[in-house]
Amino acid sequence: MSATSSASPRHSMPRDKLKFVLLEGIHRGAVELLKDDGYTQVVTSPKALAGDELVAAIADAHFLGIRSRTLLTDEVLARAPKLAAIGAFCIGTNQIDLRAAMRRGIPVFNAPFSNTRSVAELVIAEVVMLLRGIPHKNAALHRNEWLKSAERSFEVRGKTLGIVGYGHIGTQVGVLAEHLGMRVVFHDIEAKLSLGNARQLASLSAVLAESDVVTLHVPETPATQWMVGQAQIAAMRPGAHLINASRGTVVDIEALAAALESGHLHGAAVDVFPQEPKGNDTSFRSPLTHFDNVLLTPHIGGSTAEAQASIGLEVASKLLRYSNNGSTATAVNFPEVTLPEHTGRCRLLHIHRNVPGVMAAVNERFSLAGINIAAQYLRTNDEVGYVVIDVEADASQVALEQMCSVEGTIRCRTLY
Ligand SMILES: NC(=O)c1ccc[n+]([C@@H]2O[C@H](COP(=O)([O-])OP(=O)(O)OC[C@H]3O[C@@H](n4cnc5c(N)ncnc54)[C@H](O)[C@@H]3O)[C@@H](O)[C@H]2O)c1
Numbered sequence: 522m523s524a525t526s527s528a529s530p531r532h533s534m535p536r537d538k539l540k541f542v543l544l545e546g547i548h549r550g551a552v553e554l555l556k557d558d559g560y561t562q563v564v565t566s567p568k569a570l571a572g573d574e575l576v577a578a579i580a581d582a583h584f585l586g587i588r589s590r591t592l593l594t595d596e597v598l599a600r601a602p603k604l605a606a607i608g609a610f611c612i613g614t615n616q617i618d619l620r621a622a623m624r625r626g627i628p629v630f631n632a633p634f635s636n637t638r639s640v641a642e643l644v645i646a647e648v649v650m651l652l653r654g655i656p657h658k659n660a661a662l663h664r665n666e667w668l669k670s671a672e673r674s675f676e677v678r679g680k681t682l683g684i685v686g687y688g689h690i691g692t693q694v695g696v697l698a699e700h701l702g703m704r705v706v707f708h709d710i711e712a713k714l715s716l717g718n719a720r721q722l723a724s725l726s727a728v729l730a731e732s733d734v735v736t737l738h739v740p741e742t743p744a745t746q747w748m749v750g751q752a753q754i755a756a757m758r759p760g761a762h763l764i765n766a767s768r769g770t771v772v773d774i775e776a777l778a779a780a781l782e783s784g785h786l787h788g789a790a791v792d793v794f795p796q797e798p799k800g801n802d803t804s805f806r807s808p809l810t811h812f813d814n815v816l817l818t819p820h821i822g823g824s825t826a827e828a829q830a831s832i833g834l835e836v837a838s839k840l841l842r843y844s845n846n847g848s849t850a851t852a853v854n855f856p857e858v859t860l861p862e863h864t865g866r867c868r869l870l871h872i873h874r875n876v877p878g879v880m881a882a883v884n885e886r887f888s889l890a891g892i893n894i895a896a897q898y899l900r901t902n903d904e905v906g907y908v909v910i911d912v913e914a915d916a917s918q919v920a921l922e923q924m925c926s927v928e929g930t931i932r933c934r935t936l937y
């Protein structure tokens with residue numbers, strides 16, 4: 522496969538010349554899968570990178586794998602001219618400027634549910650721990666204080682769990698909570714099929730007012746930024762608990778700290794933070810650290826052996842499929858093309874601005890050059906078109922040259 526940009530548009534490269542950069546401790550299963558497929562150039566780092574370090578690391582990368590802490594802005598992407606695709610080895614893709622990547626002809630793949638169960642299990646454990654007052658009692662014992670008491674200690678059975686964002690994780694949490702005898706209510710911007718006896722309420726405030734524990738499972742979007750602030754916390758029941766394992770920007774941490782200080786909330790569990798350390802060698806600071814009744818975890822909702830192994834294989838497979846076959850199925854920012862094998866033929870990939878005349882120009886050039894098109898697959902969105910063309914192997918070089926010089930081309934390449 523080749524990976525080209527308008528700056529260096531025409532290359533065809535064998536697998537061992539293509540470079541994968543995998544940051545943030547991506548599971549070794551991903552590395553093994555890539556190497557087993559002939560991609561021997563796999564560079565890994567246990568940490569997230571930023572600034573000049575990130576730019577240097579990806580300057581000559583053809584494929585990049587990250588998790589939630591590597592920020593890929595348009596400026597960063599502009600400094601990685603060979604980048605053909607990005608793998609987000611997680612669910613969230615808010616750390617990537619998806620539109621900028623699309624405009625640069627770079628599809629982004631993620632693992633939409635490989636860690637769903639892990640997050641749901643952690644949240645259920647936190648619901649039980651918070652309602653029993655365990656964080657506080659545990660902290661006291663670590664200071665040699667014996668707090669044997671039933672005060673503020675409750676069963677979860679019969680209590681109400683409010684879920685905000687009833688998607689993959691929210692629904693799993695709801696199902697598990699009902700197995701423990703909880704009542705489940707939820708708020709979502711979309712009308713959702715309620716699982717079990719869960720009830721969708723009309724508004725966020727209705728869920729806040731009715732719940733003993735509120736758990737957040739929305740993605741980071743402009744609408745969810747700081748969606749739980751002072752007013753929303755004030756609308757929660759006195760003595761209620763808040764869980765955030767979604768994104769750090771969803772909750773106003775100062776407002777949460779104030780509500781814990783005043784005693785309006787009896788506890789919280791927080792896994793995600795507005796600013797998170799880049800790696801395990803960096804220290805963590807938060808206004809929540811001095812509360813005994815807050816369970817703090819270092820963004821490990823999806824960090825289980827099972828989830829990481831499964832994410833590693835899932836996202837690496839998607840990158841391989843794109844590299845070997847051209848398929849963009851399940852890309853989160855790109856026209857999706859699912860493709861059959863192209864054995865015995867040469868496959869050309871062309872990513873272009875979706876403006877009138879591009880496809881006509883491609884077809885005309887092929888026709889004038891006497892190149893027979895064996896198969897053609899096209900998908901577009903409002904800005905970008907992605908066309909995959911199979912031609913006879915002996916026509917590949919001329920076809921690539923013709924295709925790459927069409928006005929409106931963002932990227933073009935041939936599969937090796
Ligand atoms: N803590 C962790 O380690 C961890 C792990 C996985 C995912 N996450 C986070 O959890 C989020 C949710 O994951 P998921 O797989 O359930 O996603 P999902 O897309 O399946 O579900 C998200 C739900 O939120 C709803 N929603 C969106 N905007 C909303 C709004 N303004 N108000 C109410 N509902 C809204 C959507 O309609 C959808 O039903 C991810 O985007 C990610 O940020 C965190």
Ligand SMILES: O=C(O)CC[C@@H](O)C(=O)O
Binds near residue numbers: 588589590611823
């Ligand atoms: O593994 C990570 O860094 C992120 C986990 C989680 O937030 C996700 O979006 O899947």
